[in-house]
Amino acid sequence: MQMPDDRPLSRLGLGxxxxxxxxxxxxxxxxxxxxxxxxxxxxxxxxxxxxxGEGEVWLGRALSxxxxxxLISSKFLLPPETTPVNVKAAVITAxxxxxxRLKTDYIDLYHLHYDDESMPHEPVIESLTLLRAAGKIRxxxxxxxxxxxxxxxxxxxxxxTVMMEWHPLASSPFxxxxxxxxxxSLIGYSVTGRGLFTGRFNGPVSLTPGDIRNHDPLFxxxxxxxxxxxxxxxxxxxxxxxxxxxxxxxxxxxxxxxIACVLTSTTNEAHLRENLAGTxxxxxxxxxxxxxxxxxxxxxxxRLSRKQTVERLLNGTVPTDVTSARRxxxxxxxxMHNDDAIPLHVLMPxxxxxxxxxxxxxxxxxxxxxxxxxxxxx
Ligand SMILES: NC(=O)c1ccc[n+]([C@@H]2O[C@H](COP(=O)([O-])OP(=O)(O)OC[C@H]3O[C@@H](n4cnc5c(N)ncnc54)[C@H](OP(=O)(O)O)[C@@H]3O)[C@@H](O)[C@H]2O)c1
Numbered sequence: 001m002q003m004p005d006d007r008p009l010s011r012l013g014l015g016x017x018x019x020x021x022x023x024x025x026x027x028x029x030x031x032x033x034x035x036x037x038x039x040x041x042x043x044x045x046x047x048x049x050x051x052x053g054e055g056e057v058w059l060g061r062a063l064s065x066x067x068x069x070x071l072i073s074s075k076f077l078l079p080p081e082t083t084p085v086n087v088k089a090a091v092i093t094a095x096x097x098x099x100x101r102l103k104t105d106y107i108d109l110y111h112l113h114y115d116d117e118s119m120p121h122e123p124v125i126e127s128l129t130l131l132r133a134a135g136k137i138r139x140x141x142x143x144x145x146x147x148x149x150x151x152x153x154x155x156x157x158x159x160x161t162v163m164m165e166w167h168p169l170a171s172s173p174f175x176x177x178x179x180x181x182x183x184x185s186l187i188g189y190s191v192t193g194r195g196l197f198t199g200r201f202n203g204p205v206s207l208t209p210g211d212i213r214n215h216d217p218l219f220x221x222x223x224x225x226x227x228x229x230x231x232x233x234x235x236x237x238x239x240x241x242x243x244x245x246x247x248x249x250x251x252x253x254x255x256x257x258x259i260a261c262v263l264t265s266t267t268n269e270a271h272l273r274e275n276l277a278g279t280x281x282x283x284x285x286x287x288x289x290x291x292x293x294x295x296x297x298x299x300x301x302x303r304l305s306r307k308q309t310v311e312r313l314l315n316g317t318v319p320t321d322v323t324s325a326r327r328x329x330x331x332x333x334x335x336m337h338n339d340d341a342i343p344l345h346v347l348m349p350x351x352x353x354x355x356x357x358x359x360x361x362x363x364x365x366x367x368x369x370x371x372x373x374x375x376x377x378x
Contacts, residue, residue, distance in 0.1 A: 007071055007108075011254055011279040013045030014038045014272070015189065015265035020053035022212040023194070026267060028058050034272055035062035039070060041276055045187075047263050049075040049113055050098060060102035067104060073161075073187075074098045075113035075143070084120050091127035095136055109161055111141035115149055117345035125156050132158075141187075146344045147173050154181045161185050166253055166262065167193040168230045168295045169223060169302060171338045175258055185260035191253045192264055192275070193218055196227040198246045199235065215327055215355075217334045221309055226302040233294055243281060246271075250278025252295075255288055303339070310335045314374050318360070318367045325363040329354050332370055342373060 014035060019026055035046060046063060048055040056074060063070055076094035078087060098107060110131070112124065131137045141161035142153055153159055154177070164174045166188025178184050192198050196218055205219055213219045218227065234245035241248065253262045264275045283291070310332050318325045333350055336342040342350075350366055357363045 007044055007069065009071065009185065009261050010042055010044040011261055012038075012043055012250070012276055013047055013073070013187065013261050013263040014043055015263045016046070016048040016052050016055035016059055018052075018265045018267060019048075019055040019058055020051070021210060023265075023267075024208050024211055026053075028054070028061075030267060031058050032062040034266065034269060035059065037269055038272060038276075039063075039066070041273075043276070044069070045071045045073060045109075045261055045263070047073040047187075047189075048102075050094070050101070051075075051077070051113070056098055056101035060104060064103065071108040072102060072104065073109035073111060073141070074102065074107050075111040077113045078116050078119060082116070082119065084123070087119050087123035088127040088130075091124060092131065095131050099136060106136055106138060108138045109141050110137040110139070111143050111161070111163060112145065112153075113143060114348060115142070115145035115153075115344065117146065117149060117343075121149060121152055125153070125158055128158060144344065144348075147177050150174065150177050151180070154178075154184060159184060161187055161260075163187045163189055163263075165190050166256075166259060167191050167197055168249075168252075169193065169218065169226055169299060175256075178258055186258050187261045187263060188253055188256075188259050189263040191250060191262040192246065193227060196224070197230055197234070197249050198271075199231040202228060202231060214323075215330050217331045220327065220331055222302050222305040226298050229298050230295065233291065237287060237291060241284070241287060244274060244277075246274050247278040247281050248283070248291075250275050251281040251283055252288070252291060254279060255283055306335050307339065310339075310374075311377065314371050315377050318364050320360065322358070322360055322363065325360060325367075326354055326357065329363055329366055329370065332367075336370065336374065342370075346373070 019031060046059055048059045050056060063072065076091060078090050082090045128140045139160040140158050141163060142150060142159055143163035145153065162174055162178055162184055164172060164186060167190055174186065178186055194213055194216065195201065207214050217223055231245065234248050238245040238248055250262060253259060266272050313328055313332050319328060333347060337347045354366055
């Protein structure tokens with residue numbers, strides 16, 4: 001895909017979510033060094049967001065020279081105090097703030113991070129159009145938006161990219177919608193499944209207390225077992241094809257004809273180089289067909305098993321310690337969302353409440369809301 005000024009979008013992009021400390025400690029010097037290694041190796045896309053801790057500031061510093069050779073992607077959110085009448089001002093202020101933190105005059109790809117369905121979409125489109133006309137953003141993108149609003153946004157013709165989670169267990173409703181908009185490129189994130197599909201969690205999962213994966217449904221129950229099944233198959237195929245499994249994983253993610261680029265984040269140069277090597281590998285056709293069928297089967301087995309787990313959890317009671325209660329509720333919440341039982345505009349506030357809840361009583365209230373949303377037991 002060609003971007004503004006004919007700069008190509010590299011097949012691997014480097015993210016900066018980890019700068020928020022979600023996977024453990026980070027240091028700026030190492031981050032800057034890895035951004036420069038990636039750039040020297042041909043990576044053109046660097047993704048960040050205001051919610052990624054110091055991500056925008058560090059990325060701005062790392063890319064301050066040769067700015068014109070790279071594409072910076074950042075995102076915006078409407079702050080909680082936004083009302084339908086001040087959406088435009090909120091988007092413009094968010095963009096000005098990002099430009100200041102990034103120390104740049106323009107953002108190449110500016111994504112709506114989470115769509116707020118309680119707000120009209122027209123002022124979002126109008127403000128992005130204004131920002132583009134002023135040269136402050138070059139292209140617009142979307143992420144975390146329900147399929148219906150995605151169609152509405154894409155119909156405006158303003159959006160060039162859609163970001164979506166893309167790994168073997170990701171549910172992918174955007175593929176269908178994006179098919180109707182061939183000019184739109186899909187950017188897949190979390191391609192290593194936050195490390196799960198690299199095999200580094202094959203033994204007991206031991207994470208530091210602040211690590212977001214402690215509550216991540218991908219690292220629990222049938223999802224974790226399914227992740228290990230995928231890793232085992234990648235290992236077998238890796239021996240046959242004489243390729244490290246993680247390279248096969250990255251190459252598989254890029255083999256989807258609608259995926260233009262995949263994003264990973266890393267603190268480790270060897271991991272970066274491994275992910276880059278994956279972009280240069282092409283699966284033999286038969287092996288790819290066989291692995292895609294295997295992935296579809298694992299995904300379907302996992303979906304069915306997860307449905308049963310969710311029913312069982314909803315028919316039971318909330319665990320009596322806050323940590324286990326929060327984990328189970330997040331598991332149910334995300335699983336119901338993936339099965340279309342909870343729309344995005346219901347998911348997001350409940351998810352926020354769940355993260356903030358410090359008392360069991362608050363979590364029990366959320367649990368009861370989920371029981372109501374699920375309806376009576378089958
Ligand atoms: N639009 C959105 O809402 C959205 C949502 C999520 C993410 N994103 C973007 O996408 C980027 C990537 O997402 P992500 O952080 O979830 O990506 P990810 O690459 O799936 O997960 C990062 C984790 O995987 C590990 N890892 C990466 N490559 C590895 C390898 N070759 N071998 C072993 N471990 C490896 C990293 O550990 P090490 O540090 O040890 O390598 C890190 O713990 C984010 O940084 C962000 O910019 C966007």
